[in-house]
Amino acid sequence: MQNVWIQRTVGILAILATCAVIAWAQKEKGTTLADLGVTEEQKIQIKAMWELKRQKQIQATKTLQILNQLAKDPAIEDAEIQETLAEHRTKRKEMQRQIEQAEEALTETLPPRAQLHLTLLGVLDNGLPRRIVRQQPDKKKERKP
Numbered sequence: 001m002q003n004v005w006i007q008r009t010v011g012i013l014a015i016l017a018t019c020a021v022i023a024w025a026q027k028e029k030g031t032t033l034a035d036l037g038v039t040e041e042q043k044i045q046i047k048a049m050w051e052l053k054r055q056k057q058i059q060a061t062k063t064l065q066i067l068n069q070l071a072k073d074p075a076i077e078d079a080e081i082q083e084t085l086a087e088h089r090t091k092r093k094e095m096q097r098q099i100e101q102a103e104e105a106l107t108e109t110l111p112p113r114a115q116l117h118l119t120l121l122g123v124l125d126n127g128l129p130r131r132i133v134r135q136q137p138d139k140k141k142e143r144k145p
Contacts, residue, residue: 036114042106049102050123056095063088100125 033043070076070084103124107115118124 031117033114036117037111038114042109042114045102045106045109046118046123049099049106052095052099052102056092056099059091059095063091 033046038046066084067088070081107124110118115124119126122128
């Protein structure tokens, strides 16, 4: 009987030690751009590129709203639809070209480890579409008794 209590106590102590190690590891300081060897000038380039990507997303959202209105209006002629689509595609390609140029210029100067972290975070192109964060409606509605 005493042997079972010793085994349980050792097991509980092992679990507590594991939890303590995990908690300590989570408190470790995260990696900053300065830790990765990124200079202030490069930080400015990163922010400018990120702003370009944000502007592309804003532009695409606005254009899609216009295209949605065109899709709902049966009175719009095909020539106007074609013109709007061509304009949309031209703007999209130009913005993408600007982003690619900014990324190329940035990757030429960034240290490899910084490139790795920025690619994982999606700042540099990683092949995945950007996540769109939608604002949640205010859920603090009063309940009627």
